[in-house]
Amino acid sequence: MKLTALFFLIMFMIGTDTFLISPMIPTLQDLYSVPTGMSGWMMGSYTLGAAVFALIAGPLSDGLDRKKVMLLGLLGFAVSTALCGIAADFWMMCLFRLLAGISAAFTAPQVWASIQTLLPAEKKGKAMGLAYAGLAVSQAFGVPIGSWLAAARWSLPFFAIGALSLLLAGAAFFILPSMKPQSNAVSSRQAFWRRYAPLLGSGRARGAFLAYFLIHLGSNAAFAFLGKWSAERFHLPVDQIGTIMIFLGVGNLAGSLVSGYVNNLWTPSRIVAAAVPLLMIGYAALPHLPSFMAASVMYFAIFFILGILFPMIMGVLNSLNPSLRGTISSTATATMNAATTVGASLAGLLYAGSGGYAAVGLFSACCFAASLLIFGTSRVLAKEPVPQV
Incomplete structure (x- = not known):
């Protein structure tokens, strides 16, 4: 129970920090006097660090003590996130967000690997579900709470996440046992990079990850400027912008809770055929909705569908x-x-252009259309395994 709670809280903190910037973009943009076209980098620098170093952190940690890797990741995450609260300018904020993303890249993979290592088979599924729930709950409650703190002072959410992450590092030190690598773990540079060879050499694997990329590209492009669009379209302050995050977070959590039932009822191909067109329509229509409540309901529906879709795709990838x-x-x-x-x-570039959020919504719909094309014309949803090299 202690392990599961620890993993839930770690993913909750990482999820909250990942998406915190979105509702704060109008505030930080004014604070740093940065144009709209560049402001997205306050979110993008975090995910850039996480993206690049996740490719290194996962295989590298297979040859190290996972407990030590997780502790170092959590400490780096706590310090770099807290430093965001004292960032004096835009580029300093981007630097600290980059460091936070790198730290998260060394932390999150250890959660999934530790579940597989430490828990018995009958408890692994539940623990994985609860850890994933930490991400959904962070959108439903962590990000809105951060927005409400930011309404008092913009730096408070960063200080709060940093302090709580430091406490989690202390808890992990006492709760987690040592997880030293097995004798056949990665021990050389050649073996390290060869782990990617089967994926790079498989057309089906490349198609699966390309479809996964496009789905995240579309959903996160729309999410990144949700806060700014809400502020401009509905004249909302930062604390009320956080309220819309509750709708999408609860929608994502609800979708995650029913995803197991849907995946047992329908095949992956049927889920994709039903879900992706609905998402295309939702993202294209979203910028044209007349009220804050209508936009909130639409985002609830979109993230409910995503909550069903993402676990299915992760199952296909695994x-x-x-x-x-x-x-x-x-x-x-x-x-x-x-x-x-x-x-x-x-x-940021689309929003700053003449199209505004309508151009962003259309771009998101096109990304989902492209993913649907890949799902339909490739063997992404086939069940043949990719051979080990």
Whole structure:
């Protein structure tokens, strides 16, 4: 129970920090006098660090004591996030966000790997579900709470996350046992990089990760400037912008809770065929809704569908090769954060152009259309495993 609670709280903190910037963009943009086209980098720098270093952190940690890797990651995450609260200018904020993302890249993969290492088979599924729930709950409650703190002073959310993450590092030190590598773990540079060879050499794996990238690209591009659009369209202050995050977070949590039932009822191909077109329509229509309440309901529906879709796709990715699940998880994390980085940057350019949030919504719909094309024309949803090399 202690382990599961620890993993839930770690993912809650990482999830809160990941998405905290979105509702704060109007506030930070005014604070640093940065143009809209560049402001997305305050979110993108975090995910850039997480994307690049996740590719290194996952396989590298297979040859080290996972407890030590997690502790160092949590300490770095706590310090770099707290430093965001004293960032004097835009570029300093981007630097500290980059460091926080790098630290998160060394922390989150250890959660998934530790569950597989420390818990008995009958408890692994529940623990994985609760850890994933930490991300959903962070959107439902962590980000809104951060927005409410930011209404009092913009730096408070960063100080709060830093302090609580430091406490979690202390708890992990006492709760987690040592998790030293097995004798056959990665021990050389050649073996380290060869773990990616089966994925790079498989057209089906490349198609799966490309579809996964496009789905995150579309969803995160729209999410990155949700706060700014809400402020401009509905004239909302930062604390009320946080309220809309409750709708999407609860929607994502609700979708996650029913995803197991839906995945048992429908095949992955049927889920994709039903979910992706609905998401295309939702993102295209979102910028044209007349009221804050209508936008909130639409985002609830969108994230409810995403809550069902994402676990299914992660299941497809992990089924590519059971012997490479650690590397697959790291690649999925890197793919997600790379998509968030690119999405935040492109959304800033689109929003700053003549199209505004309508252009962002159309871009998101096109990303989902492209992912649907890949799902439909490739063998992404086939069940044949990718062979080990």
